[in-house]
Amino acid sequence: MYNPKPGDRLESLDTPSMIVDLDIMEENIQKLMLLLKPLAVNIRPHLKTTKSPILAKKLMAAGAKGACVAKLSEAEVMAAEGIEDLLITCEIIGPAKVARLIELFRKHPAIQIVVDSEIGATAIDAALKESGIQEPIQVLIDLDVGLHRTGVAPELALALAQHISTLSHLKLLGIQGYEGHLQHVHGREQREKACRSSMAILTGTATLLREKGFNIQVVTTGGTGTAEFCATTPGVTEVQPGSFIFMDSDYRNAVGNYFSHSLTIISTVISKSASARRVTIDAGLKTLTTDSGFAEPKDMPDVTYTPMGDEHGWLQWKENKPDIPIGARVELIPSHIDPTVNLHDFYYAHRKGVIEEIWPVATRGRVQ
Numbered sequence: 001m002y003n004p005k006p007g008d009r010l011e012s013l014d015t016p017s018m019i020v021d022l023d024i025m026e027e028n029i030q031k032l033m034l035l036l037k038p039l040a041v042n043i044r045p046h047l048k049t050t051k052s053p054i055l056a057k058k059l060m061a062a063g064a065k066g067a068c069v070a071k072l073s074e075a076e077v078m079a080a081e082g083i084e085d086l087l088i089t090c091e092i093i094g095p096a097k098v099a100r101l102i103e104l105f106r107k108h109p110a111i112q113i114v115v116d117s118e119i120g121a122t123a124i125d126a127a128l129k130e131s132g133i134q135e136p137i138q139v140l141i142d143l144d145v146g147l148h149r150t151g152v153a154p155e156l157a158l159a160l161a162q163h164i165s166t167l168s169h170l171k172l173l174g175i176q177g178y179e180g181h182l183q184h185v186h187g188r189e190q191r192e193k194a195c196r197s198s199m200a201i202l203t204g205t206a207t208l209l210r211e212k213g214f215n216i217q218v219v220t221t222g223g224t225g226t227a228e229f230c231a232t233t234p235g236v237t238e239v240q241p242g243s244f245i246f247m248d249s250d251y252r253n254a255v256g257n258y259f260s261h262s263l264t265i266i267s268t269v270i271s272k273s274a275s276a277r278r279v280t281i282d283a284g285l286k287t288l289t290t291d292s293g294f295a296e297p298k299d300m301p302d303v304t305y306t307p308m309g310d311e312h313g314w315l316q317w318k319e320n321k322p323d324i325p326i327g328a329r330v331e332l333i334p335s336h337i338d339p340t341v342n343l344h345d346f347y348y349a350h351r352k353g354v355i356e357e358i359w360p361v362a363t364r365g366r367v368q
């Protein structure tokens, strides 16, 4: 039976497989801590990237205070594994999800949620009242700082805060304003400038709410591309970077090499054209996502990767015929890390080619 285990060499893995270079990953974590720890912010990494409670614990051991998850169903898995200081960064809407939230909150009362509408806030309050739970749930107002994905418009934030204050089972803890549209702005100066404008909206709204008597303790924001700018904005208390731990080619093209690629997909040459400058590998759309461009063959500057449907991909050489044989193995750097991780069951974490740990992608498919 196929049963990879710690101590095996990477060569023994079947392909495609998702592998993590532990030395590089640990360096990325240390670099994040080096960058942000001296600043007056909490680091609450976003687990939408790793989808792994094991990695969440490593991040917390390195200095993170709790974690973010995108979806409620991810929080269920993380909380059951003992990661209880969790912020769910997507709105909880609809009776089925609200009912799941109540069950989760009953067991894990440290859970924090976001709201961006009166209707959403009212439904959660009503369900909590009906459940008989006495304790209020900690809520952050989700603010639109320019991404236009979710979040109440800044001019409506006060009205939402006032509405929340009328709801006995919701406790307003703070405000979230994620500037996702700025993470991949090319050029450090341009990205910083745009980020400072979004942060002005976020901290300005927090100040206004405080002036109106609301106790805004948490102001949370930021991703890999902006965390250091957010963290040096007075008034921001917490940052939420996720992708830094593994990185991807799209992020590197925008923000540079401060963090390095620690995760690659290992794939095998399964067929070779006799006449063309290409070989076919066993990694296609089911292995690597394409929303942010195609993956990049690692350490093969003259070679491009193109998916050839669900299960296959081409490696193409610009000049010369490939001197790579059938059966050779290549590594690819994903173009967008979060949805690529979600395509795989396991991480094979190695040091210098020897597998040390195997981590399940525990919240794979947890999109609810």
Ligand code: PLP
Pocket (backbone or CB within 6 Å): 046, 048, 049, 068, 089, 178, 180, 183, 221, 222, 223, 224, 225, 240, 241, 242, 243, 244
């Ligand atoms: N916070 C929120 C609300 C997000 O949606 C994301 C990513 O989409 C992040 C933080 C983490 O960002 P990144 O993976 O770019 O570091």
Ligand code: MN
Pocket (backbone or CB within 6 Å): 336, 337, 338, 339
């Ligand atoms: Mn992403």
